[in-house]
Amino acid sequence: MSNHHQDKATFLERLIFNNRPTVILICLLVSIFLFYQALQVRPSTSFEKMIPLKHPFIQKMLEHRNDLANLGNTVRISVEAVDGDIFSKEYMETLRQVHDEVFYIPGVDRSGLKSLWSPSVRWTEVTEEGFAGGEVIPQTYDGSADSLEELRNNVLKSGQIGRLVSNNFKSSIVDVPLLESYPDPNDQGTLLKLDYRQFSHELEEKIRDKYEAQNPNVKVHIVGFAKKVGDLIDGLVMVVAFFGVAFLITLVLLYWFTLCIRSTIAVLSTTLVAVLWQLGLMHTVGFGLDPYSMLVPFLIFAIGISHGVQKINGIALQSGDADNALTAARRTFRQLFLPGMIAILADAVGFITLLVIDIGVIRELAISASIGVLVIVFTNLILLPVAISYTGISKKSIERSKKDAVREHPFWRLLSNFAHPVVAPISVVIALAAFAGGLWYGHNLKIGDLDQGAPELRPDSRYNLDNQFIINNYSTSSDVLVVMVKTAAEGCSIHETMQPIDELMWKMTNTEGVQSAISLVTVSKQMIKGMNEGNLKWETLSRNKDVLNNSIARADGLFNTDCSLAPVLVFLNDHKAETLDRAVGAVQAFAKEHNKDGLEFLLAAGNAGIEAATNEVIAKSELTILVLVYLCVAGMCMLTFRSIAATLCIVLPLVLTSVLGNALMAFLGIGVKVATLPVIALGVGIGVDYGIYIYTRLESFLRAGLPLQEAYYQTLKSTGKAVLFTGLCLAIGVATWIFSAIKFQADMGLMLTFMLLWNMFGALWLLPALARFLIKPEKLAGKVGGSLFAH
Template sequence: MSTHHQDKATFLERLIFNNRPAVIVICLLVSIFLFWQALQVRPSTSFEKMIPLQHPFIQKMIEHRNDLANLGNTVRISVEAVDGDIFTKEYMETLRQIHDEVFYISGVDRSGLKSLWSPSVRWTEVTEEGFAGGEVIPQTYDGSPASLEDLRNNVLKSGQIGRLVANNFKSSIIDVPLLESYPDPNDQGKLMKLDYRQFSHELEEKIRDKYQAQNPNVKVHIVGFAKKVGDLIDGLIMVVMFFGIAFLITLVLLYWFTWCIRSTIAVLSTTLVAVIWQLGLMHTVGFGLDPYSMLVPFLIFAIGISHGVQKINGIALQSSDADNALTAARRTFRQLFLPGMIAILADAVGFITLLIIDIGVIRELAIGASIGVAVIVFTNLILLPVAISYVGISKKAIERSKKDAVREHPFWRLLSNFAHPVVAPISVVIALIAFGGGLWYSQNLKIGDLDQGAPELRPDSRYNQDNNFIINNYSTSSDVLVVMVKTAAEGCSTHETLAPVDELMWKMENTPGVQSAISMVTVSKQVIKGMNEGNLKWETLSRNQDVLNNSISRAEGLYNSDCSLAPVLVFLNDHKAETLTRVVTAVQEFAETHDKDGLQFLLAAGNAGIEAATNEVIAQAELTILILVYICVAIMCLITFRSIAATLCIVLPLVLTSVLGNALMAWLGIGVKVATLPVIALGVGIGVDYGIYIYSRLESFLRAGLPLQEAYYQTLRSTGKAVLFTGLCLAIGVATWMFSAIKFQADMGLMLTFMLLWNMFGALWLLPALARFLIKPEKLAGKVGGSLLAH
């Protein structure tokens, strides 16, 4: 390089380019180590990572976890008799074998396992001599017609119809409570964490596949959090295929953009290195890949390609009048390192704001994405220019770049009209109308799930078909909200406690969306009626304490050991956002008027209670995160360009994209939840890159004294091509997600595609229109300082 160029070189540039072999060797050694670490990354998640542990509902659930038997992480296996009913020797034998098989699967809480074959499932009846009862399947059962008839009678007297036994007697359920961690069979002193994917596979192989093949008259249906997560992880293994498709699409488009195979391979290689580093570092700090953080490698690849394209575009332009590839690479590094660094910092800050959400999977996603964009500084801002300084750019690409530098570009000339004094006001008016319309329609945006079953999966998925079967055949759905009634010790059986509980149950059963409710009151009334010859007039709560004590003695599992906590189980039609809000509000209103010293109605346990808590956390964090993201991005732009006007030009198009994105979610019926909230923040983080690159070049041409429209035309010639290409390339790659079997991944793909395209379009269309009103070119002309990006 000439002395002139050496004088302008920064310390960082001299440090990197004067020690290129060392940079290559260090990156190679780090890549080998982190590649080895990345190979050890496994899909993993846990029940506690998916819930907001600091929410009052969850705190109360954890506080009373030992008193709430089988109301947490549970799987339900429904065994259906395809022809006939459950009262056949073959069916009952198959059910027994399945019960025994499930008992020995690792992670099952064996003490709480329940089916018709469980000794704890009993029947009770009133006779002339008093109460009679016993196990639903007695020790004398032998499969004979007489014992099967006794079984039918026992089931009818057990109160399990609609709960463990279907209303039409064609299926029965095995309730399978799970342990988050359990003793290692090979080392009792060591605890093992529940592997959801392995557990799901064992259910498929040892239960569904085995027994459906063994008995064609049996069909197995499985629902529950662990099964849903297992199916999600299996579906997300297809991410590798989508990543491969995105890689090939990017390869083709990059070559079409550069006409240079060397620079294409260089960009893709350094971006893949960034993905490997991110995965390796995630494993190094102890994180795995859960269903939600699996999109992070895609994001890192997308952001890396975005910055890589800018570098290659810059080096191609500089190669036109540079002596060699090293000179072109150094000039490009000097020109684009700072705007690239600012864009990456803006990305990272945007991702870090997700840490305020108290949900483990979102926090891990935020940390993983932040690590990934930090890695891009080394791979795409440093390693890529160094690599290109060795391999160079093909003569064909350089000749093409030279021709582009001197010829007129009709397309860019047309787009430069966005900065025209007549077109700019029209663009701003259109943007304001779109903003107002989007803001109005986004009022329909809901928090939480909007569909039955598992909205993360397709409606026709096997899990959702199984869930529909259980909803249609049982009175107690898999969506359970548990209200914890807390009293002083031995206080849960008093009339002063049971009477308000009875009122709460009546209120719940008359709340839309509720199927039924049960508690110790349900058992108490049944027993009191039985003690009075089954007379329906006596199906009420007695004020005699001895009668009450006797009546609740059979309510096993519906109060704790010292009778200080009694759960009310509210079975819901679904866990849609509106249903949960309606039910939670009803309980809270009841608690406000009935809570007193020694009696509290506490929310909430059960999967519906957890879902309600998650929805509240998302609702509280949604606006906060968006505001924080924009504040952080605005501060970064303000520090960089030292101009409020410049900051507005970059940030306002992003705001429009966010508003239109919310409106799109409302229109498509996509709720704001754990899966979709990160996309809103990530879309802003990725989108700011376009605006920063465009404005930094526009400002340099304005400082050279060019009028706004001409300056914008020159900006489009130099940077606009890279921005347009990047937006289209990334959108096409992410759009492949829309074909995923996992619905939430398809939703993410749709939203990210929309946000990538709109952020690109906003930067190309709205930024120059805003600049027409906010930027004063005459004040910038001839100025050298004022911006950190001025060179």
Template sequence: MSKHHNEGASFLERLVFNNRPAVILLCALISVFLFYQAAQVKPSTSFEKMIPLQHPFIQNMLEHRNDLANLGNSIRISVEAVDGDIFTKEYMETLRQINDEVFYIGGVDRSGLKSLWSPSVRWTEVTEEGFAGGEVIPQTYDGSAESLEELRNNVLKSGQIGRLVANNFKSSIIDVPLVEEYPNPENQGELLKLDYRKFSHEIEEKIRDKYQAKNPNVKVHVIGFAKKVGDLIDGIIQVVMFFGLAFGITLVLLYFFTHCMRSTLAVLLTTTIAVIWQLGLLHTMGFGLDPYSILVPFLVFAIGISHGVQKINGIAMEAGQAEDALSAARRAFRQLFMPGLIALLSDAVGFVTLLLIDIGVIRELAIGASMGVAVIILTNLILLPVTISYLGISKKSVERSRKQASSESPMWRKVSNFAHPVVAPISVTVALLAVVGGLWYGQNLKIGDLDPGAPELHPDSRYNLDNDFIIKNYSTSSDVLVVMVKTKPEGCSIYDTQYAIDQLMWKLENTEGVQSTISLVTVAKQVIKGMNEGNLKWESLSRNQDILNNAISRGTELYNGDCSLAPVLVFLNDHKADTLIRVVNEINEFTAEYDTEDRKFLLAAGNAGIEAATNVVIDQSEETMLMAVYAAVSIMCLLTFRSIAATLCVILPLVLTSILGNALMAYLGIGVKVATLPVIALGVGIGVDYGIYIYSRLESFLRKGLTLQEAYYETLKSTGKAVLFTGICLAIAVATWIFSAIKFQADMGLMLTFMFLWNMVGAIWLLPALARFLIKPAKLRQA
């Protein structure tokens, strides 16, 4: 290296550029290893990763999971008779075949499988001689007209209408409980984890497609957590197509920006390497891709492109004055490495704050995004300038940058008026009005889901159509909240416990949003009524312990083996946030009065119970995470610029974006939930890049003695185009998600597109206006 190259160079610059072949060789070796790892990344998720494991509701559910048969992870398969009803030989034979087929699918808890063909589904009636009962489908069933009539009578006496059998007798349900681990059929000593995508595909191929094709009079509907997650994972394939689309659009825009194919390909290559490194590291650390973390490669690609653009823009500007490509690359590295590093560290810190949220998928997203930012430091801040030092930039691009630098820019001259003494107060006033308006409308923002069905999927998705069918045709909805009544052994059968359960059920059935409730008290009342000739006056609890013991013996599914835990099933109209809050508050109010040392009412199991716990965690985490991300980013800016005024200039536009983002979510009916909560940290963490790049250039011109408006004009001429292009590239990369079949990805895409564009607007429009009031150029020159 010539002497003048090293003049004023930092240790890192000398280390990198004095050893360029070694840098490229090292990156190539890392790429080979991580490319191999990335090729093995597979879509995966689990039930536990989607829920807040440390929340008391979830702790209670997991502690008593073995006592809550069929109330955990399960699916419901509804087999519909398109013409006629279920009481036909063909329909019942198809139902039997489906029941048997499901029985042998991996991951099914066979002991809890329930349908009309299950021996555990029985009927009971009161006769002159006492109780009579038996299996709903008797051993003598042969499909004859007499057998079908007997089946009809048994169904009417079974109490399963509205539960396993539709209210209109046109369909019936197979309840399929699942286990997270199950024995490998080929090696009984090995346990396999439930693969949700594989399970979903087996249900589609072995059940829905097979039997709908086999019997045109049958239509299959499937709902449940496992099916929903399987559909979400399938949506990942479409997301990969969106990545290809974003890559193509970025290629065109990059060439339009640089007018140099060499530098365009260099930026795309190093950024693609960053994405693959991130995926390789993800697999190396034992993580897979779930429907949430699949979005991280998009973010890494977008962030990498944005910093690559800044690098190429800087090198092109320096190339006009440098003697060769190496000198230009070194000068640009010297000027832009620290602002780029600080911006990326701010991104990483913003992502790390997501670890505060006790939900596995969000924490994995945080880890994946942080690793992605770390590799961008190596690929786009170091490898890219080294690559350009060999390839160089086309003369056409250099001449264009030189011409733009030396000529007047009417557009940037007009934009620089945002720093004008007259315009700046108007901009700040408009921003304050936007803050007030955003805070006022943002009060309508809700925590949790705001739509019925599976809000992660579009309303017209097959899953939501299946869910709508089951809600309309059955009395027990798919949204179940379970209250666990815990007592000492044999304590669930005593009168005081059953009386307290009865009072809870009465209270909840009179709560808005509750459809119905079921518990061992429901069975006890029915049995006691039956033992008294079916007289409705006797449909109540008896104080005689022997009668109670006999009554609950017919409802063994509604308490555990030693009668120390009895679940109360609360069927809700929906799982909207307001409904869950209302029901949970009613239960908490009740437990404050009825809990004793020997009897506890514990929340909560069931999908609605999990949803309620998740909402609580998100509600508690939202403000904490938002404060943490702003505190972290502010500290990074403060350490960089060593000025509170400079930090405020960078951070306040981000605050405005967050406030307007909340108002937009409220307007669009998007709740704060697992899918949308990370958007807050991502928007702030990435959005700070604009402000850092703009202010670092603005400060350098102010130190040279330029007035604020003139310094801002020079800033825009040197980096304004890159910032504008960066915002557009970031927005385009995530805007493709809006067309995803997965609704929460579409919501995230919409919100991130808004935040990336508005952060760019805020940095260009509001930052200079704030600088007019906060920055003292004379002090900067003296410093």
């Protein structure tokens, strides 16, 4: 092509480079506004954003939310007596103070707060004169030896052992139900949303730290959704440090790559601008930072650096025969803007497909990340070349590019053998074997959590140690599956309803993974036994309606006000995927057999019910997302290169990486869940960049008439270093997450690092091997038409 034709500018190029001061001024003004917005971003999340609101389980739970007192978002505080047991004056005083302190923490549903000090916690016994009962801690309690002995007897008669009181009498629980929104103490007409981070800090400062320091014989354990989320948000502080480490490493690598401090600063500055724009736009559209969306700034930084490297590499190559920096920048813009746009659109597709998942935090992540990659179009594809057109590139960098363009490169020559007629078939066979092995081992991949406690946190985290304490010392675990038994009004206490509930409880307690089950039937049987002199033969359901009505009078919280809904609480050993599947399957089988007009067994509430619903959404979405990502990426490649063969060369290495990624997750014991599902889409969407940049250059050399292996060698000489560096930068950007205290962030970092590196390797290794079989160089030679990149 003539120099005149090469320098013929497009309309977009003329618009940008003929108005460079205006472009910089607009970017500066936008940056000031969005930087101010970014400063307003705060960590935030909510209970409802982390659950699949449209799932039938969740819809039933929300429909009957007001009837499920204290079975939603709750925190359990276990106060342990390190030496001795709970029946001491000092311990009981500490427990009273903890109860009172929690009562006044904003966001607590005070009407449902329960501990041994609650008036609603009562004991009942059968005497010769009939029933006797009262508060577990009577009004006459004064901490004396006699009072403590009376307390011990009351606890034994209360039925709270294993529930509010540990099996070994060394600890007791304060059960704290929470309100998602609550009246502002300073303005009763305003509702405030529960701030999980602040609530978690108040629990630490006002409860754990205060009372452990006040009484050395007391140790406090806290579990519950709000505490877990609070700990996760606290873990975000470390992420800032990881970002700083990634920035410094990238700075060093960029300078090593460019040998130019000006271009290094330009790439880093424009990429940081992209991150700030993304954060500012997040706040503008009303999003905050949650433990999942914290991944987004890392990805935007990594993606921005990768595109910036391509621009700097192109400008350095063009500077060799360009008159000035402006000409080199314009030529590079003309050459790389379209492939850069296609690569960014592929990145965006990977994020947008996550919108099919009906979980608020994932949808916010998808929207935030999509906004971020679109921002890169302005910062790294437009602002960066404009900035370099002023600053230029160092002579040392230009000289190295000139030398690299003419000298022989042993490393690239070695890699070019991947396109050799003998090596290519071997590569394809190895890839097929790896694909088959990955598919076979990938069958071990599980949906959901595979560990006890909070798998989002490390096994040795304080939260998981507290959770293990609760499991070891109480009969009712923190993993509760709630089955809602729905009847007509006043229908929950009739024999025709209570008998099937009794059968369901028997079925569930004999299901593997279930600790115990309770319902109004549990109370009814105990009361009927009591009304018959405590004779064990009478611990059964009566067919007399009046007897049943009387027997459930003290079943507080186990039926609603009009007796049309009765929850069955099923306590599980853990919330592993297999445990949830067994429990849910058992309930569904029972419901199918016993549901009828006026009697329905509905799933599900409780944290285990929510996790079961989430697992179902993940299981249904996983394949859908993968198919959508590949369809969209393949469609864009097809539209760009107008060749099925080119599309296969780019997409097939990504397929291999996805299969190997699933196998790696199975090997490491990482389940597919809310935290890891996005990685599947992101790895494909971001990984396609390599293939697009490599194939674009390869095709141009094939059109020039070079044989495949030589064309691939020239491709590696011109863009191979940039692709290799891009892969490292992308991987480094997320690899620092592996050291996070938050386990799911570490899992995301590990999986993304693997997928990004393997996608890069696949593009360098498998793409030319596939091209040997799929591309016909002789048909491309001399042709100008074809892909969108052809001149």
